[in-house]
Amino acid sequence: MSEAKPGALERYQLPAEVQESLEELRVLSRKAEDGDQEARKELRRKLKEASPAVIARASDIGRKAQHILIRTASGGSLLTELALSGRLDMMRSEIAGENPTPLEVLLVERVVSCWMLVELFDAFMAGQLNKDKSEHRVPISYTLELLKWQERANRRYLAAIRELARVRKLEATARPVQVNTQVNVLAG
Secondary structure: OOOOOOOHHHHHOOOHHHHHHHHHHHHHHHHHHOOOHHHHHHHHHHHHHOOHHHHHHHOOHHHHHHHHHHHHHHOOOHHHHHHHHHHHHHHHHHHHOOOOOHHHHHHHHHHHHHHHHHHHHHHHHHHHHOHHHHHHOOOHHHHHHHHHHHHHHHHHHHHHHHHHHHHHHHHHHOOOOOOOOOOOOOOO
16 A cells, blocks of 8 residues: 555544544533533533534444454553554545545545455464464364355455446546526626
8 A cells, every 4th residue: 555645644634623522522522421410411412512423423333443453452551552543534535535535435444444354364364374373273164164255354454446437437428517607798
C-alpha cells in the first residue's frame, strides 16, 4: 500500500468540535449506564441537538466491529492495535479519494472492514498451520470450517471492491446535469 498523500488522512478525520461533542456524550452515557437518570435525560437532549456528523459517528456500528477485530488481531499488543487503527484510517482516506460521495463512503467502509476480516482469518489460519505450535492446534474439522469462513470473507472483500469500482464507473459515465437560465431584461 502506498503512502497516504499529505493532508489526505486529515480530510477523513473528525473535526475537533465533533470529537469534543462525542467525548461529552460518552461521559454522559457512562453516567446514564451507571443509573443516573438526569444524565440519561441530558444525553437524550444532547443527541437531539447533535450534528449529523456526531450522530453518524456515535452510531457507527461498523467501526465498533472493526475495533473488535483490531483488538483480536493485535493479540494484546498496544502498538499493533494502534498501528492497525491508523492503517485503517489511512486506507479509508486513500481509497475514498478527494471528494467521495456518500455511497462511496459506505462502500469504502465495507472494503476496509472486509480487509480487516480477511487479514484476521489469514492470521488464524497461519496459526493453525504453524508446525512449531502443534500443541495448540484445533481439530482438522475446525480448521476446514475456518478455511470456509476465510474464503467467504475474501469473497465479500472482493465483492465490496468490485461494487466500489462499479459505482465509480457509473458516476464517471453519468451525464452531467445542464441548467439553463434565461434572464429577460425589459428596457424602459
